[in-house]
Amino acid sequence: MKPYLREKTSFSFAEVPSDTSFEAGYLVSKNAGWRSIRPVIDIEKCVGCMQCYLYCPDGVISIENNKAVIDYDFCKGCGICKKICKINAIEMEAEKK
Amino acid sequence: MSVTANNLCRDEFFYGHKACAGCGGSLAVRNALKVLGKNAVAVLPAGCMSAVGFNFPQLCFANNAIISTFAGTASMLTGIEAGFRARGIKDFTAVGFAGDGGTADIGIQALSGAIDRNDNILYICYDNEAYMNTGIQKSGLTPFGAKTTTTPAGKNIHGNIRPKKNMFEIAAAHNIPYAATATVGYMTDFLNKVEKASKIKGTKYIHVIAPCPTGWGIPVSDTVEISREIVDCGLWYLAEYENGEFTLDHDPKEFTSVSDHLKKQGRFRHLTDEDIQIIIQSRDAKWEKIRRDWRK
Ligand SMILES: Cc1ncc(C[n+]2csc(CCOP(=O)(O)OP(=O)(O)O)c2C)c(N)n1
Ligand code: SF4
Ligand SMILES: [Mg+2]
Numbered sequence: 001m002k003p004y005l006r007e008k009t010s011f012s013f014a015e016v017p018s019d020t021s022f023e024a025g026y027l028v029s030k031n032a033g034w035r036s037i038r039p040v041i042d043i044e045k046c047v048g049c050m051q052c053y054l055y056c057p058d059g060v061i062s063i064e065n066n067k068a069v070i071d072y073d074f075c076k077g078c079g080i081c082k083k084i085c086k087i088n089a090i091e092m093e094a095e096k097k
Numbered sequence: 098m099s100v101t102a103n104n105l106c107r108d109e110f111f112y113g114h115k116a117c118a119g120c121g122g123s124l125a126v127r128n129a130l131k132v133l134g135k136n137a138v139a140v141l142p143a144g145c146m147s148a149v150g151f152n153f154p155q156l157c158f159a160n161n162a163i164i165s166t167f168a169g170t171a172s173m174l175t176g177i178e179a180g181f182r183a184r185g186i187k188d189f190t191a192v193g194f195a196g197d198g199g200t201a202d203i204g205i206q207a208l209s210g211a212i213d214r215n216d217n218i219l220y221i222c223y224d225n226e227a228y229m230n231t232g233i234q235k236s237g238l239t240p241f242g243a244k245t246t247t248t249p250a251g252k253n254i255h256g257n258i259r260p261k262k263n264m265f266e267i268a269a270a271h272n273i274p275y276a277a278t279a280t281v282g283y284m285t286d287f288l289n290k291v292e293k294a295s296k297i298k299g300t301k302y303i304h305v306i307a308p309c310p311t312g313w314g315i316p317v318s319d320t321v322e323i324s325r326e327i328v329d330c331g332l333w334y335l336a337e338y339e340n341g342e343f344t345l346d347h348d349p350k351e352f353t354s355v356s357d358h359l360k361k362q363g364r365f366r367h368l369t370d371e372d373i374q375i376i377i378q379s380r381d382a383k384w385e386k387i388r389r390d391w392r393k
Contacts, residue, residue, distance in 0.1 A: 001108040001135060002109040002110075002159055003109070003113050003156070016153065022153065022154070022156055024160060026155070027113040029155055049102075051102065053102060055124065055284060055321050056124075057119060057123045057127065058112070058123070074112065078119035078320075079119075079317065080119060080317075083322060084321060
């Protein structure tokens with residue numbers, strides 16, 4: 001379970017709910033464009049210790065097959081994961097223009 | 098069983114939000130919800146976490162979540178808890194995530210009332226030590242010496258002239274069933290406190306330090322490091338209050354340098370050696386009392 005991107009992303013004024021309730025976890029935009037640097041995981045080095053997953057403010061790191069995987073659609077490139085990784089399996093690389 | 102990264106729920110309940118990169122508040126909210134699960138009903142007053150979580154149609158909570166008035170976190174939690182109970186729903190947690198301003202200043206009356214009634218709610222204050230969402234104004238939880246837009250650092254006055262309110266002990270002074278302090282830097286400590294609180298009936302208060310890179314003047318990558326250091330240098334402590342007793346959870350053998358810690362943060366960079374001495378003295382006075390009076 002996790003909020004996810006929807007197909008319908010814009011609403012006319014008449015469609016905007018007049019009370020305060022709407023579907024939970026409804027995403028219409030990514031955060032990828034915020035990044036100037038991106039974390040890149042060295043899969044050979046990663047031991048799946050989950051510290052980057054635990055400390056990511058955006059929750060974009062998951063552990064699959066004992067390796068960290070990043071959802072680049074929502075990573076903002078803060079670099080907390082790189083700092084937290086004790087074995088230096090994460091490098092920050094410049095985003096290409 | 099204690100909460101670890103490994104057994105933490107894999108679902109994400111706070112995702113796609115628009116918090117600044119490296120935001121400590123969003124880290125606290127994200128992980129607390131992973132502990133409480135999908136039946137958490139979250140209340141977020143005016144403040145960064147509501148501002149970044151609800152931008153229709155971008156709605157970043159997967160669980161039920163609602164914005165309250167700035168002052169009304171605790172009273173809305175009271176109403177939600179009563180409403181769910183009236184409908185016969187038992188498996189839920191009414192949890193609030195309010196900022197330091199929303200807690201120690203404008204929301205303190207509603208919180209005090211809820212604790213007084215012992216409503217069955219969990220109130221989490223994510224403390225970034227200023228009114229961040231409106232552009233860094235001083236709150237009652239801004240520490241001595243910090244520069245904010247309303248406590249500028251000048252030649253004569255060096256930032257905030259007042260000490261930080263002690264919200265943890267204010268909550269405890271109500272004889273609350275459970276209160277605790279934490280920091281996002283020691284995440285499993287925080288999450289185990291959330292887990293413990295969720296199993297206690299009555300009002301629970303958790304105060305978690307959650308650095309704001311924007312307001313503190315630190316690199317966005319340093320949030321976790323700074324929020325560990327604040328405990329290591331003794332300017333914050335990890336403690337609990339339960340059954341009328343305070344317990345210190347972590348007693349550092351030796352404190353790391355307060356000066357080094359403060360100088361890494363833009364909001365403290367103007368401080369003189371004398372200012373830092375004042376901060377160290379108040380730290381030492383506090384720890385003397387803690388070590389004398391609290392259980393270890
Ligand atoms: C009654 C009222 N007064 C003022 C505001 C404006 N306001 C919105 S967010 C905010 C700052 C909140 O600060 P804090 O509670 O510390 O949370 P943070 O933004 O730092 O996360 C203020 C003053 C408001 N929304 N309602
Ligand atoms: S201003 Fe601070 S508290 Fe608000 S979203 Fe940005 S980092 Fe988080
Ligand atoms: Mg604040």
